[in-house]
Amino acid sequence: MAAVSISDTPDGRRILALTGRLDSATLPEVWDKARRAAAEAPTRPVVVDAAGVDYCDGAGAALFVELLRQPREARVEVANLKPAFAALLKQFDPQVLSHDLDPEPPRRPAIEEVGFEVTVLWRDIRAQVEFVGELCAALWFALTHPASVRWRDVWRICERVGVDALPIVALISFLLGMILAFQSAVPMKRFGAEIFVADLIGLAMLRELGPLMTAILLAGRSGAAFAAEIGTMRVNQEVDALTTMGLNPVRFLVTPRIIAAVMMTPLLTLFSDLVGLLGGALTMQSFSIPYVTFLKEVDAAVSLTDFLAGFVKSFVFALLVAAIGCLRGLQTSAGASAVGDSATRAVVSGIILLVVVDGVFAVAYYMLNI
Amino acid sequence: MNADADVVIRVVGLDAGYEGVAIQQNLNFEIRRGEVFGIMGASGSGKSTLMKHMIGLNPPISGHVFIGGDDIVTADEPTLERIQRRFGVMYQSGALFGSMSLLENVRLPLEVYTDLPDAAIDLIARMKLELVGLEAFTGHLPAELSGGMQKRAGIARAMALDPSILFLDEPSSGLDPVTAASLDATIRRLSDNLGVTFVIVTHDLGSVFVAADRVILLDTAAKGIIAEGDPRRLRDESADPRVQAFFRREAEAAAA
Numbered sequence: 001m002a003a004v005s006i007s008d009t010p011d012g013r014r015i016l017a018l019t020g021r022l023d024s025a026t027l028p029e030v031w032d033k034a035r036r037a038a039a040e041a042p043t044r045p046v047v048v049d050a051a052g053v054d055y056c057d058g059a060g061a062a063l064f065v066e067l068l069r070q071p072r073e074a075r076v077e078v079a080n081l082k083p084a085f086a087a088l089l090k091q092f093d094p095q096v097l098s099h100d101l102d103p104e105p106p107r108r109p110a111i112e113e114v115g116f117e118v119t120v121l122w123r124d125i126r127a128q129v130e131f132v133g134e135l136c137a138a139l140w141f142a143l144t145h146p147a148s149v150r151w152r153d154v155w156r157i158c159e160r161v162g163v164d165a166l167p168i169v170a171l172i173s174f175l176l177g178m179i180l181a182f183q184s185a186v187p188m189k190r191f192g193a194e195i196f197v198a199d200l201i202g203l204a205m206l207r208e209l210g211p212l213m214t215a216i217l218l219a220g221r222s223g224a225a226f227a228a229e230i231g232t233m234r235v236n237q238e239v240d241a242l243t244t245m246g247l248n249p250v251r252f253l254v255t256p257r258i259i260a261a262v263m264m265t266p267l268l269t270l271f272s273d274l275v276g277l278l279g280g281a282l283t284m285q286s287f288s289i290p291y292v293t294f295l296k297e298v299d300a301a302v303s304l305t306d307f308l309a310g311f312v313k314s315f316v317f318a319l320l321v322a323a324i325g326c327l328r329g330l331q332t333s334a335g336a337s338a339v340g341d342s343a344t345r346a347v348v349s350g351i352i353l354l355v356v357v358d359g360v361f362a363v364a365y366y367m368l369n370i
Numbered sequence: 371m372n373a374d375a376d377v378v379i380r381v382v383g384l385d386a387g388y389e390g391v392a393i394q395q396n397l398n399f400e401i402r403r404g405e406v407f408g409i410m411g412a413s414g415s416g417k418s419t420l421m422k423h424m425i426g427l428n429p430p431i432s433g434h435v436f437i438g439g440d441d442i443v444t445a446d447e448p449t450l451e452r453i454q455r456r457f458g459v460m461y462q463s464g465a466l467f468g469s470m471s472l473l474e475n476v477r478l479p480l481e482v483y484t485d486l487p488d489a490a491i492d493l494i495a496r497m498k499l500e501l502v503g504l505e506a507f508t509g510h511l512p513a514e515l516s517g518g519m520q521k522r523a524g525i526a527r528a529m530a531l532d533p534s535i536l537f538l539d540e541p542s543s544g545l546d547p548v549t550a551a552s553l554d555a556t557i558r559r560l561s562d563n564l565g566v567t568f569v570i571v572t573h574d575l576g577s578v579f580v581a582a583d584r585v586i587l588l589d590t591a592a593k594g595i596i597a598e599g600d601p602r603r604l605r606d607e608s609a610d611p612r613v614q615a616f617f618r619r620e621a622e623a624a625a626a
Contacts, residue, residue: 066493087559
C-alpha cells in the first residue's frame with residue numbers, strides 16, 4: 001500500500017507526504033494524485049516528504065524523478081528519504097530525463113518519400129544487373145574449371161531442391177491435372193467432345209502449367225530457403241569471413257545452388273508433366289474415357305516441339321528462381337526480421353520474374369510459330 | 371523446506387547437462403538474499419547450462435532448484451510462470467527483440483505485468499536505460515547498436531520490473547572497462563541498498579573481485595564445484611592448485 005497526503009504550510013510551501021511501499025504494484029495508487037498536486041501549484045515550492053516511505057525500488061524512484069523533472073516556477077525537493085533509497089535516486093538525473101534525447105526523426109514529405117523509393121528501386125535494379133554480371137563470370141569459371149565447383153555441396157542441394165520437393169510437386173500437379181480435367185470435361189461433355197480434354201491437358205501441362213507450377217513451387221521452397229540460408233550466413237558474418245579468406249561468395253555460395261537448381265528443375269518439370277497427365281487420365285475414367293484412349297489422344301495432340309517448348313522454359317525458370325533467391329540472401333541487412341524479409345523478397349521477386357519471363361516466352365513462341 | 375529465511379535460491383543434488391549427458395554432477399549450493407553470487411569456470415564447464423536449469427529454461431538431468439521455497443524443476447506451468455516473474459534474466463547476447471526500439475524492449479515487461487500509467491512506464495523504462503548509459507539511444511533498434519550496447523540494454527530490460535533476483539550471463543563481456551566498472555558499481559549498489567540478489571555467470575575476474583560476495587568455481591574434469599566462497603579469499607588463500615591456476619591464468623588473461 002502507498003498513500004500521499006497533501007498539505008500547504010503558512011509559509012507557502014506545499015507538502016506531499018508519501019507513505020508506505022513504493023514499487024510497480026503500488027505506484028498507480030499515488031502517481032496521478034502526486035503529479036496533480038505538484039502541477040496545481042506551480043508557483044509554490046513543493047517538499048516531497050518521504051519519511052514514511054518503507055520501501056522504494058526503481059519504479060518508486062520514478063515518482064520522485066517525475067516530480068523533480070517537471071518544469072515549474074518554484075522548486076521541488078525530496079526530504080527525509082532513507083539513505084538507501086536516496087542512493088538509488090541519486091543515480092538518475094531528472095534534467096536528463098526531462099526531454100527525449102533520441103526523438104523520432106520527422107517524417108519525410110511525400111515528394112521526398114517518392115524520390116527515396118525511386119532511388120531504392122534504381123539501386124535494386126543496378127544491384128541485380130551487377131549480380132547478373134558477377135553470376136555469369138562465376139558460371140563461366142565453373143564451366144571452364146569444373147574441379148573448382150564444390151560438388152559435394154551441389155549433390156546435397158540437389159537432394160533438397162529435387163528429391164525433397166517430389167511429394168509437393170506430385171500433389172500439386174496431380175490435383176492440377178484432376179481439376180483441369182474435371183472443369184473442362186463437364187462443359188465439353190454437352191457437345192460430346194470430352195475426348196478433347198486429353199488434348200487440353202496434354203498441351204496445357206507440357207507447354208505451360210508443368211514448368212510454371214514447378215517453378216513457382218521452386219520459388220516458394222528453394223528460393224526462400226536459399227535466401228534464408230545465405231541471409232543467416234550474412235547476419236552471422238560468415239559471408240564476411242569468406243570474403244576476407246579471399247573466397248568469392250558468389251562462386252562459393254551461389255554457383256552450387258544455381259547448378260543444383262538447373263539440374264533438378266527440368267527433372268521435376270518432367271515429373272510434374274507426367275503426374276498431371278495421370279491426374280487428368282484418372283478423372284476422365286469417370287467420363288468413360290479409358291487410360292489407353294486418353295494417352296493415344298495426348299500422343300496425337302502433343303508434338304515433341306510442345307514438350308520442348310515447356311522443357312526449355314524450365315531451365316530458364318530454375319536459373320531465375322535460384323539466382324534471385326541467392327541475390328536476396330546476399331542483400332540481407334542486419335536485424336531479427338532481416339532474414340525473413342529476404343526470404344519474402346526472394347519469393348515475391350521470383351514469382352514476378354517467372355510471370356514476366358513466361359510472358360516473354362509466350363510472345364517469342366508465337367512469333368516463332370512454335 | 372527452507373530452514374534459513376535468508377536463502378533465496380537452493381540448488382540440491384543437481385546434475386547439469388543435456389540429453390542425459392552430465393557436464394556437472396551433484397551440485398549443491400545456496401544463495402542468500404542480497405548476495406552477489408558468481409558462477410565461474412572454464413569455457414565448457416557448464417556455467418550457462420547451470421544457469422538455464424536455475425531459471426527453468428531447460429530441465430536438469432536430475433536434482434532440484436528451489437527459488438523462494440518453490441522447486442522450479444518440478445513446477446507445473448502456472449507455478450513456473452509465477453516463479454519466473456520474481457527474477458530478471460540478461461542473456462549473453464542481450465536477446466533484445468529486434469523489431470522493437472530499446473525503449474519498447476524495456477517497456478514491454480512493464481506493460482504486460484503492471485497497471486502503471488503510460489507516462490510512468492515510459493519514465494521507468496528511460497530510467498533503466500539511463501542506468502546503463504543508453505539514455506540517448508532509446509529510439510534505436512537493437513541492430514543499430516554495438517554488441518556491448520545491446521548487452522547493456524538487455525540488463526536494463528532484465529531490471530525493468532525491479533526483480534528481487536537478477537541472473538546475468540556474462541554481463542561484462544564485450545563492454546569497455548569504464549562501462550563494465552559502472553555496471554559493477556550499479557550491481558553493488560542495487561544489492562547493498564535494495565537487497566537485490568544477483569547470480570552472475572562470468573569469466574571477468576575484475577568484476578568478480580569488485581562486485582561478488584561469493585563465487586563457486588566449476589571444474590570440467592572434476593564435474594563439480596572445486597571451490598566456494600569469497601573470491602578474494604579464494605585467490606589469496608586457496609591451497610587447491612586448480613583454483614590457483616584458474617585465478618592466476620584468468621588474471622593474466624585479464625591483464626594481457
